[in-house]
Structures are given as structure tokens and as C-alpha cells.
Amino acid sequence: MGGPEPKEGGRELERIIFFSDAVFAIAITLLVLELAVPEVPADRLGAALAEQLPHFFAYVLSFLVIGQYWMTHHRLFRHIRRYDIVLIWLNLLYLLGIAFLPYPTALLGAYPTTPLVDLFYGLSLLWPTTVSAVLWFYVRRRGFLSDELPPDTQRQLGKRAIATAAVFLVGAGAAFLSIYAGVFCWVVVLPFVRMLVVRRF
């Protein structure tokens, strides 16, 4: 494709990061709108709130997941110094996945034990992870990364991007069998895998 010359970051790159941060912040805060106030007599409210537990669970899970994505995005863009229109589009496709998450969250709250929904949720998580990995390899191949980042670290981070995507792929499958297995992958296995690499730089 070629396209126009890559541009030096500065002001423009900051605006891209700002836009991404705003989408993260809005998506994570919109999650609460999926929690509906029960319409029952006051004396049955306790039971009604207890029935909403899956919704609260989905809320907290997605909040932490989006927070995790935000931190990863953070770390990734800290190393980027140049950009082109392909990078902007990849970032938009990534944000499409982030901004979409309130929907699978609401779905998971409403149908917590339906395998199809668990799979849907898992695949929704897989999307930004995959785009993020593609984005990483793109910026590496095009030389958009900070020169201060040693090639060794770049390779490490590449491995981490693949490992993360793999965990999410396994997690989506596991979620189809049981949402608990999926959550175990995303919440326990994933940070563990990540931490192994984070230690390196």
C-alpha cells in the first residue's frame, strides 16, 4: 500500500493518544448504564438486588478488563514515536473493540450461564487483543518505535503480544465450556503471563 510518508509524532500523536484515552474512559464509565434499577415493591428489593449479582459481576469483570487494556495501550504507545494513516486505522479498529465491550458485558449480565454468551464475551475480548498484536508488529516493522527501545526488548514485547492473544483465544474457548474457566484465564493466567515479561523492562 505504501501510502503517505510516516510523520513524526509530537502534537499529532498526542491527539491520537488523547482520543484513545477518552474512548477508554467513556467505555469504562458507560458500563454502569447496563445496571437497571429493579422495579419491585420495596420489601422485595433485597431479593431483586441479589438476583442482579451476575450483572454486578459482569460490571466488575469488564471494568477490570478495560482497565487492563488501557494500561497495555498506555505501555504500547509510550514507545511509539512516528505514525502513519495505517496506524491510525489500526488504532481505530482497536478502539471499536473497546467501545463495543459494554454490549457483551450487558449480555453476560443477562445470560451468565449461556455458553453462547460466554463465547461471545470471550471473542469480544479477543478482538482488541488481536488488533493490538497486529499493531505492534506493524509499528515494529515500520520502525515507528523509539530508538531507545533495544531490539531485544522489542522482541520480548512482540512475544508478549502473541502470548496475550493466545491466552485470550484459549480463554474464549474455555468460556464456551464454563464462564469460570474463561474468567480464570483472563484474570489469573493473563496477568501472570504479562508479569513474566514486564519484569524484563
Next chain:
Amino acid sequence: MGGPEPKEGGRELERIIFFSDAVFAIAITLLVLELAVPEVPADRLGAALAEQLPHFFAYVLSFLVIGQYWMTHHRLFRHIRRYDIVLIWLNLLYLLGIAFLPYPTALLGAYPTTPLVDLFYGLSLLWPTTVSAVLWFYVRRRGFLSDELPPDTQRQLGKRAIATAAVFLVGAGAAFLSIYAGVFCWVVVLPFVRMLVVRRF
């Protein structure tokens, strides 16, 4: 009209850009609220989700469209160095169109094959495009553009603004006949036209 003297950009111009970026980010993230969780028995959920396909399609389409507008706005304001109150109002009228887009998106998801809705959606896209073209000619005529931008490029960008508005006008008409024809205009024809000009600077 005359009005007060144009002011040098700096801090103030940044605040206008920040405000615009925030509106873009919020509008693009609010799109997801139009996706309603189906209320059916769990075993009929697969079919219910399949029925929602037009909503998902409208979601992705509008996400990419707003993303595209955001990039164009980006590129436009990168060249602006001075502003006055007319520019601020034009920008507000532009943002009115952007912030409105979640509504035609929801309409398109609910009535994907109704010609009236397709036209409505198309005209909703036409509005920010047209205001954007007016804004461009205004800043050019008033000399608000960066002095580094050669007159030749300014003319090129003016042509592009008109070409874009023309594609959207044709697209709105095409959408009235068939939503596919409209989408073809916005998604295939438009970036093609834009790329022709982008190459130049």
C-alpha cells in the same frame, strides 16, 4: 459581519480542538448504547442475536464513519493558526452533526431496508461534510491557515472538501435507492477520492 478581530491560536485553539475531540470520542462510544440486549429465553438467544445483525452492521459502519470524520477534522485543524467567533460557531454546527449520528445509526439498525431511513442516514452524513467544506473556505478566505501551507496545497485541499461533499451528496441519493449503494459510496468511493489528494501533501 466583521465582528471582533481574529485571535492567534495557542492555548485557546487547543481548547477548541480538545472540545471537538471529546465530542468525537463520546459520540463514537455512545453508539454501543443503541445495541439492546435481547429479552428472550436462553435457547432462542442465538436467533435473536442473528436478528440484530443490521444493528451490528450499523454500529460498525457509523464507528468507521465517525472515525473518518475525526481524522479529517484532525487534518483540517492542524493547519489552522488563527480563529474568530465565526469559526467557533461553524465548528459547533459541525459537531452538532457528529453528535447527532448515534440517532440515524439506531434508526438504520432498526429499519435497515427502509429507503426513507437510508436517505435520512445519508443526509445526516452530508451535514458535517458540508459544514466542514464551508469551514475550510472560511478559514482560507480569512487567512487563518498556517503560512507554511503553500497556496497550491490550499487549493488542493479545497478541491478535496468539495469532492468529499459531492460524494456524500451522491451517496445520500444512492442510499435512498439501496443502502448498499450508499455504503459503497461512503466506504469504497470516498477513501479512494481522499487518497488521491492525500498523496499530494
Next chain:
Amino acid sequence: MGGPEPKEGGRELERIIFFSDAVFAIAITLLVLELAVPEVPADRLGAALAEQLPHFFAYVLSFLVIGQYWMTHHRLFRHIRRYDIVLIWLNLLYLLGIAFLPYPTALLGAYPTTPLVDLFYGLSLLWPTTVSAVLWFYVRRRGFLSDELPPDTQRQLGKRAIATAAVFLVGAGAAFLSIYAGVFCWVVVLPFVRMLVVRRF
């Protein structure tokens, strides 16, 4: 009250402005959520959309009104150099009024010809205007304004703040008689009054 010493602006004042801008941007973009997609057969959609005209009218009106408030806030804070906790609270009370506006907007869309609603809408506009005038006199009295702002201009701006509040007060009353009279005040009379003063600096 006394309270803690006023602080020099810099970074902190910027964060207050950023927060205010974000509330403006969110409130103005949330307006669209009040527009509900009609649920009628496709062949009756045209009529249903036509019935929604008051909603579209309320949407555009409130969008322009919030935009106008945003610009005024802009202009006001451009001159502020110091702040204290009272200023932050006044600004929060002001933003409470801005963030509330989507509700009277929805009310106006649903009951466009009910005098009570028109009055409610008018009073909702009166709130931020009044707080804004109080805020202006507070910062003036405490000497929080830029030293570059000549005392003469400060007085002019004070007069404008009072004039604006007066127009809104009259507008709320006029809206009770007829929404058109109210809109005339806010959209025609107000910018006219403002422009008279803007010319001065």
C-alpha cells in the same frame, strides 16, 4: 469565610478547565440519547419522524445553548489566573446546571406546548447564568483576574454578566407564556446583547 489562601493557577487551573470542558462535551453529546427511535411499521415511519419534530427542535436548541455557555465559560476562564476552593465550588454548581440540561431538553421535546415545561426549561437556563454572574463578581472582588485585564474591561464584563442573567430571567418568564417568545429571547436577543459588549475587547 476566609478559607485557605488562593493559589496561583498553572497546572491546577488547567485541570479545572479540562474538567469543565469535559462536562460540557459530555452533556452536549448526551442530548442525542433523548431521541428515541420510533417503533412503528416501516410504512408509518415518515409520520412518526414528523411527530418527533419537537424533539429535534429541542435537541438543536439545547445544543446551541450549551455551545453558547461553553464559549462564555471559555472567555471567562481565559482571564482567571488564581483560584481558591470557593471558586471550585462555584464552578461545580455551574456545571451542575450544565450537566442537568439534557433533562429539561427531553421534557421540552415531550411536552413542547406545556407552559409549565417551558418555564422549567427557562429556569434551567437561568441557573448556570446566575451562578456564572456570581462567579464573575467573586473572581473580580478577590483579584483572581489577569492583571492585563484593564479595570474598565472588567466593569464591562460585569455588566454583561448581569445583562445576560437579566435576559435569561425575562426569557424564562416569556417561555411560560409561549416557548417561541422564550426562544426568541435566548437565540435572538441574547447574542445581540452579548455582541454589543464583545466588541469592546
Next chain:
Amino acid sequence: MGGPEPKEGGRELERIIFFSDAVFAIAITLLVLELAVPEVPADRLGAALAEQLPHFFAYVLSFLVIGQYWMTHHRLFRHIRRYDIVLIWLNLLYLLGIAFLPYPTALLGAYPTTPLVDLFYGLSLLWPTTVSAVLWFYVRRRGFLSDELPPDTQRQLGKRAIATAAVFLVGAGAAFLSIYAGVFCWVVVLPFVRMLVVRRF
């Protein structure tokens, strides 16, 4: 746990503050969505609006509460110079509580006199306060605070964090008995306690 080395703030710390401010601004502005337009004949609208008084009360209360949290967060992060991943997670857990507040607000509006709801609301306020106190002690112990902040002031602020959490704990209990008692704690007692300490620095 140890983990990676703490990093000097600068750009990254700013992005964390920006993200937090955005969540605050969105949560505070989303509150208005909980106010539903009554669907009654126009002549019964006055009575319907009067019935909504608890909702308006909950709206204003939560607006001021979130505003208060925002200011506290402000003040806290003004002194932070370094950060690590634990700080980011603590901040996320804090924001989870802030972003959640529109839900208990809606609940309080719908069931203003139900003790369970008042307790629920009180506990929702307790969460961010507690996390905030933990965060404060963490940054102090790790030496993330500005060196300009004298140890004496640090101790004062630590005491204030504990005092605030204690007031909220008492307030949650008081709210269970009567929402008015709870509100009295949060709105009257709390600022009083805070002011006592603020005077010191």
C-alpha cells in the same frame, strides 16, 4: 510483591490523571440519565414532576459528592511524583467506585425511604473513600510523594484520610437508620472535618 521499579511521573502520570478526570466528568454527567421524563397527560405533569423530587434530590446529592471526590483526588495526586503498577491498579479500583455511583443514585431516587437502599448508597460512598486511604498510605510508604511535602503535612493528610473514611463508615450506618442522618454526615460533618485539616497546608 515488589514488582517493577517505580517510574518517574512526567507524561505518564499526567495520562493517569487525565484518565481519572475523564471518568469523574463522565460519571458526574451521566447522573442526569437516571432522570426519566414522566409519561403522563400534560395537565398531570406538575404532580408527576413533584413525585420525582427524590430523584432530583439524589441527583444533586451525588453531583456534589462526586465533585467532592474529584477535588480530593485532585489534591492527592498533586503531591504524587512517582508511580508503579500497584498505584495504577489502586487508582482503577478507586475509579470503579466512582463510575459505579450513578447506579446507587438511581436506586436512591427510586427508593428514597428504604433503609436497605440508604445503606447500599452509603456503602457505595465508603468504597472509594477506603481505597483512597489505602492509596495514600501506599504512596507515602513507597516514597512516591513530592519531596517538598514536609513529613508533618504527610502525617496530617494521613490522619485526614482515616478521618474521612471513618465519617463515611459512620454515615453508611446512619443512612441505614435514616437517609437524612446519612446525608447530614456526608454533607455537613464531612466538609467540616476536612476543613479542619485543609487549614494546615
